[in-house]
Structure formats: structure tokens, C-alpha cells
Amino acid sequence: MKRTVYxxxxxxxxxxxxxxQTSMKYDRIHRFDEYFVTSLIVDGGACAGVVAMxxxxGTMVAIQGKATILATGGCGRVYEFTTNGFIKTGDGMALAYRAGVPLKDMEMVQFHPTCLPGTGILITEAARGEGGYLVNKDGERYMQRYLPSKMxxxxxxxxxRAMIQEMKAGRAFEGPYGLYMGLDLRxxxxxxxxxxxxMVRxxxxxYMGLDPIHELIPVRPGQHYIMGGVSTNGKGETTLPGLYAVGETACVSINGANRLGSNSLSECLVFGAACGLAAAGFAKKKASYPRGAAAREALKKEEARVFDGVLGRERAKxxxxxxxxxxxxLMERDVGIFRExxxxxxxxxxxxxxRDRFAAVGLADxxxxxxxxxxxxxxxxxxxxxxxxxxxxxxxxxESRGAHSRTDFxxxxxxxxxKHTLAFRTDGPPRIDYVPVTVTKWQPVERKY
Ligand SMILES: Cc1cc2nc3c(=O)[nH]c(=O)nc-3n(C[C@H](O)[C@H](O)[C@H](O)COP(=O)(O)OP(=O)(O)OC[C@H]3O[C@@H](n4cnc5c(N)ncnc54)[C@H](O)[C@@H]3O)c2cc1C
Structure with missing residues (x-):
């Protein structure tokens, strides 16, 4: 069965x-290009839109809405080495979290094995799908030590994990950007x-100045995707009425503890449609528009926080x-591929x-x-x-499960x-709670290879 596009x-x-280009065909779609959302407007226990810069x-505006959908992508930039673009800073997750919505299964972070050192640019699985080998500095296809059935x-x-183990065993190459393994397509x-x-070539x-027809490609693992995110149901609904989330910022749970390559496409298409329909249905049922007073209040608060507070801060440490x-x-070292x-x-x-030191961050501009x-x-x-x-x-x-690997468990x-982890924001450390996993047709089984 075909499960992706090509x-x-x-x-x-x-x-x-x-x-x-499709979005440009419809004049009823109003895009706010170059707007940056800084907070949600919450009024009477429901989401009533966003405040954006x-x-x-150089101004702050309140954008009111009967329903709001977060589709702000992942948070790879919390790690030092990632395939994610600079925009993937978990904004939507934090926006929902600050409004009281829990983040689900945030420990489930996926690392991709073949990224170019230095830039984090991803070398697609297709390179190995077409028959590429992974080799260590001795020229050995080291996966025979870890997973001989699948290599x-x-x-x-x-x-x-195998790459990290090879690096620790002293069998990696060393270059200007640290240790790496070889991807051999020759x-x-x-x-x-x-x-x-x-595109691989x-x-x-x-980015490396090498020709993979004649030379090994240097690769190392990097953060790639987060299975966790804003806790939603299958329709993208969160615990805050009027707030929806979809795509990588959401955790609808189709990826469990370990996403299969290409499942983001289904995540965005299938749940994007379900979420859009649910949000539209919710908005249609709401007779009145959100109160202007709540939006004005939220706007004033954000102007004070961002322009007077963050931008106006003097004597930054x-x-x-x-x-x-x-x-x-710190995230790379202590909350990375292996954890304890x-x-x-x-x-x-x-x-x-x-988190406390952030209050002393100042700006030159x-x-x-x-x-x-x-x-x-x-x-x-x-x-x-x-x-x-x-x-x-x-x-x-x-315990260890999917991408979450604890050397001590x-x-x-x-x-x-x-069970699913739920993290709730508090004034101190997050409060962690759990909810059961809904098991339907497929019973969970142990991964045996
Ligand atoms: C290199 C790479 C290769 C991948 N290859 C595949 C693949 O082959 N198949 C597959 O299924 N998946 C793949 N993935 C994963 C997939 O691309 C992502 O999970 C998916 O694109 C996420 O889509 P999204 O719409 O949720 O978020 P994004 O596409 O990240 O879009 C988020 C948008 O929100 C905007 N935004 C963020 N914060 C704010 C804010 N505060 N205010 C306003 N706007 C904001 C961003 O600017 C961005 O436009 C890959 C990922 C990477 C990094």
C-alpha cells in the first residue's frame, strides 16, 4: 500500500x-505574513484569538477569532544539533502550555542518523533505501554489530544509538565538527x-564540498522530530475550548513513541482536515464574536511585556x-539520544x-x-x-520505549x-501527570529485532 507521495x-x-501557491488562489484566505504570535487571548475560559507582533x-496587534488553530511546527532548536530550521522553536507548544493546556509525551524526541556535520542538513533515508552503507573509520559496516537483520x-x-556507541568505542572519524560516521554510496x-x-549529491x-560518487559522506545523528506536543484528540481539540492544534506542534498520538519516516505527511493531511472541520464547526456554532475588551486587555499586556519589558530592559547580564x-x-548532552x-x-x-536567568537577557538592538x-x-x-x-x-x-532510551532503565x-505523559506549566517545575493509552485494534507488542 502506498503510504506517502514521491x-x-x-x-x-x-x-x-x-x-x-494554492493559498494564493483564494482571496478569502487572509495571510498575515511577517507576523509573530506572542500569546493567546483567553477570555472566560476559552481561546479568543492571538496577540501577534x-x-x-513594529507594532503589536490582537487578532480575534472564534476558533484558533496552532500549526507552528516542532521545537528542534532546543537542541544544539538538529535538522530543523531556525523557526522550529516550539512557539505553539509554549503558547498552549502557558494557557493551561498540557504538553503530551514530550520525552519522545526523534533523532535522525544521517545529518551533515556542521549544518545538520538531513541526508534522506532514500540514500540507504537505494543501497547506501554506513561505515566506521575501519571501513566496517558496523550495523552488523547492532542490527544484522536490517542493517x-x-x-x-x-x-x-549505534552511531553513538561506535563513537564511544573510538571507531568514528574525526573532523572539524567533531566525530562522524561514513555514508558510502560509491x-x-x-x-x-x-x-x-x-538532491543528496x-x-x-x-555543503561539504565532496562528491558522493567518489567520496564518503560524513554523517552524524541529529534531533529531527518530536512525537510529543500540545495534547489533542483526533479532531485537534485541546482542553481549552476554541483552541486547536495540528501537525508537529500537536500530539494527536499517531506517532506513539517513535515516528515512522513520512508519517508527518499523514499527520498534517489527515488530522489537518479533521482539525479544520472541527474548528470551523465550532466557530459556526458560536453566535457572538469574542469580546473586544478581552482582546484590548491582552494586547495592552503584551505591549507592556514585550516592548516595555523585554525590549526596554536596561543593564542586561x-x-x-x-x-x-x-x-x-545541555539538552544535547543530558536529554539527548541516551539518558540517565x-x-x-x-x-x-x-x-x-x-528559566530564572532569562529575566536578565538584554538586547543590543x-x-x-x-x-x-x-x-x-x-x-x-x-x-x-x-x-x-x-x-x-x-x-x-x-523505562526505555521507542526513541526514549534510558541506560539506567x-x-x-x-x-x-x-501511559501518556502530560506536563502542566506551574510557577515552578512542570507538574507531571499521566493518562492511559487507548488501545484499539493493534495490541502493543515488544520490538524484537
Ligand atoms: C529536513 C526534514 C525532512 C523531513 N522529511 C520528511 C518526509 O520526507 N516526510 C514526512 O512526512 N515528514 C518529513 N519531515 C517532518 C515534517 O516536515 C514536519 O513534521 C512537518 O513539516 C511539520 O509541519 P507543520 O505544518 O506542523 O509545521 P511547519 O511546516 O514547521 O510550519 C510551521 C509554521 O508556523 C510558523 N510559526 C512558528 N512559530 C510562529 C509564531 N510564533 N508566530 C507565527 N508563525 C509561527 C513557522 O514560521 C512555519 O511557517 C521532515 C522534517 C525535516 C526537518
Whole structure:
């Protein structure tokens, strides 16, 4: 059965352009380009729209709505090394979290094994699907040590862990960006590489200055996707009436503890449609528009917080880049591919301190128009909330399951942990709770390979 779409190895590129161009065909779709959402408007226990910064105008606006859908993507940038773009800072997750909606299964973070060192650019699975080998510095196809039945076609989590183990065993290459493994396509030949995976060759030539027809591709694992997110049901509904979430920012739970490659497409298409219909139905049933007073109040509060507070802060002790890098390195080291109690405890404590230190972050650029330093500070604020939710959720799950690998609890423990984590925001550390997993047709079974 076909489970994805195919347009050479540039599928995402074509989807993005088709979606954008389609949105331009309909004049009833009003896009707010260059607007950055800073908070939700909550009135009488329901979501009544968003407050956003008009980056071009340097102003703050309230956008009211009977129903609001968060579709703000993942949060890969909380990690130092990721395949995700700079915009993936978990904004939607933090927006919902601050409005009292729990984040579900945040410990379930997927790492992809084949990323280019330095940039984090992803080398698609298709490279291994077409027959590429993973080799260590001795030229050995090391996956025979970890997963002989599947070798390079094993799942992302096992391949990523195997890479870390090879690195720890001293069998990795070393380059200007640290340790890496080799992805060998040379035996496939120029014709196959050019016809089947042209973008792999293009990316490696452009970003590494190497030709995979003749040379090994340096690769290492990087954060790629988060299975967790804003807790929703199958229609994208959250616990806050009028607020919906979909796509990578949501956790509708189709990915469990480990997403299969390409399932984001189904996530966005299937649940995007379900969520859109549910939100439209909700809005239609609401007779009156949200109160203007609530929007004005939220707007005033955000202007004071962002323009007077963050932008106006004098005598700053911290820089946004300094604190961000510290957080990213901590997440990579202590809440990364392998996890254990003392590192997780350390991460939870350090992140709590960083949360406090954030209050001393100052800006060199005081302009309101297209102030990228200001958006970076607001994104760091969102990321700190998200990182805390990830670290505390990971610390509390004392078992290994899917992408969550605890060296101190290596076994899956269905008796105690066949349940979803929920992280709730408090004034201190997140409050962690659990809800049961709904098992329908497919019974959970142990992964035996
Ligand atoms: C390199 C790479 C390759 C991938 N390949 C595949 C694949 O082959 N198949 C597959 O199924 N999945 C793939 N994925 C995963 C998939 O691309 C993502 O899960 C999916 O694109 C998420 O879509 P989304 O609409 O939820 O969010 P996004 O596409 O990330 O869109 C989020 C949007 O929200 C905007 N936004 C964020 N914060 C704010 C804010 N505060 N205010 C206003 N706007 C905001 C962003 O600017 C962005 O436009 C890949 C991911 C990566 C990184």
C-alpha cells in the first residue's frame, strides 16, 4: 500500500510550494505574513484569538477569532544539533502550555542518523533505501554489530544509538565538527545516484564540498522530530475550548513513541482536515464574536511585556545567544539520544536556573521594526518552557520505549508506563501527570529485532 507521495528526493520542497501557491488562489484566505504570535487571548475560559507582533510595522496587534488553530511546527532548536530550521522553536507548544493546556509525551524526541556535520542538513533515508552503507573509520559496516537483520534499513532510533556507541568505542572519524560516521554510496555508481537521489549529491557537493560518487559522506545523528506536543484528540481539540492544534506542534498520538519516516505527511493531511472541520464547526456554532475588551486587555499586556519589558530592559547580564547555546548544549548532552537519572536531574535543575536567568537577557538592538534579536529572545522564552517539559517528562519515565532510551532503565515497562505523559506549566517545575493509552485494534507488542 502506498503510504506517502514521491517527487524525486525533493518531496517537502514541492509540497511547500504547492500549498503556498494554492493559498494564493483564494482571496478569502487572509495571510498575515511577517507576523509573530506572542500569546493567546483567553477570555472566560476559552481561546479568543492571538496577540501577534507585526514585524514589518513594529507594532503589536490582537487578532480575534472564534476558533484558533496552532500549526507552528516542532521545537528542534532546543537542541544544539538538529535538522530543523531556525523557526522550529516550539512557539505553539509554549503558547498552549502557558494557557493551561498540557504538553503530551514530550520525552519522545526523534533523532535522525544521517545529518551533515556542521549544518545538520538531513541526508534522506532514500540514500540507504537505494543501497547506501554506513561505515566506521575501519571501513566496517558496523550495523552488523547492532542490527544484522536490517542493517542500514533499521529504524532511526536504533541507527542513531549505534552511531553513538561506535563513537564511544573510538571507531568514528574525526573532523572539524567533531566525530562522524561514513555514508558510502560509491558502489551505487553515478547513474543511480544522479537518477534516484540527485538532491543528496547536490547537498553534499554544496555543503561539504565532496562528491558522493567518489567520496564518503560524513554523517552524524541529529534531533529531527518530536512525537510529543500540545495534547489533542483526533479532531485537534485541546482542553481549552476554541483552541486547536495540528501537525508537529500537536500530539494527536499517531506517532506513539517513535515516528515512522513520512508519517508527518499523514499527520498534517489527515488530522489537518479533521482539525479544520472541527474548528470551523465550532466557530459556526458560536453566535457572538469574542469580546473586544478581552482582546484590548491582552494586547495592552503584551505591549507592556514585550516592548516595555523585554525590549526596554536596561543593564542586561545575559545575552540571548549565550543562554540559548547553553540550553542547546545541555539538552544535547543530558536529554539527548541516551539518558540517565543523574544527567536528567542535572538538566532539570540547570534549566530551572536558566528559566530564572532569562529575566536578565538584554538586547543590543532597541528598534521595533524587523528586530530579529527581539524575536530570538521571545523564541528563547518559548524554548525554555519546552525544554523544561522535555527534561522533566524524560526524567519521570523510568523505562526505555521507542526513541526514549534510558541506560539506567533499558527495558520497556508496560506494567508501569503504558501511559501518556502530560506536563502542566506551574510557577515552578512542570507538574507531571499521566493518562492511559487507548488501545484499539493493534495490541502493543515488544520490538524484537
Ligand atoms: C529536513 C526534514 C525532512 C523531513 N522529511 C520528511 C518526509 O520526507 N516526510 C514526512 O512526512 N515528514 C518529513 N519531515 C517532518 C515534517 O516536515 C514536519 O513534521 C512537518 O513539516 C511539520 O509541519 P507543520 O505544518 O506542523 O509545521 P511547519 O511546516 O514547521 O510550519 C510551521 C509554521 O508556523 C510558523 N510559526 C512558528 N512559530 C510562529 C509564531 N510564533 N508566530 C507565527 N508563525 C509561527 C513557522 O514560521 C512555519 O511557517 C521532515 C522534517 C525535516 C526537518
Amino acid at each position: 517527487a524525486a528526493d525533493k518531496v517537502g520542497f514541492h509540497i511547500l510550494h504547492t500549498l503556498f 507585526n514585524l514589518r510595522g 542500514e534499513l533499521g529504524p532511526r532510533d536504533i541507527l542513531s 558502489h551505487l555508481g553515478a547513474k543511480k545516484i544522479n537518477e534516484r537521489i540527485p 547536490e547537498l553534499v557537493e554544496k 545575559e545575552t540571548v545567544a549565550g543562554l540559548r547555546v547553553e540550553m542547546q548544549q 537519572e543523574s544527567a536528567l536531574a542535572d538538566a532539570c535543575g540547570m534549566l530551572g536556573k536558566m 532597541k528598534d521595533r521594526v524587523f528586530n530579529t534579536e527581539l524575536t530570538a529572545v521571545l523564541e528563547l522564552d518559548f524554548m525554555l518552557d519546552v525544554a523544561l517539559a522535555i527534561a522533566h517528562s524524560a526524567r519521570n519515565r523510568r 533499558p527495558q520497556r515497562d508496560d506494567a508501569n508506563y503504558l
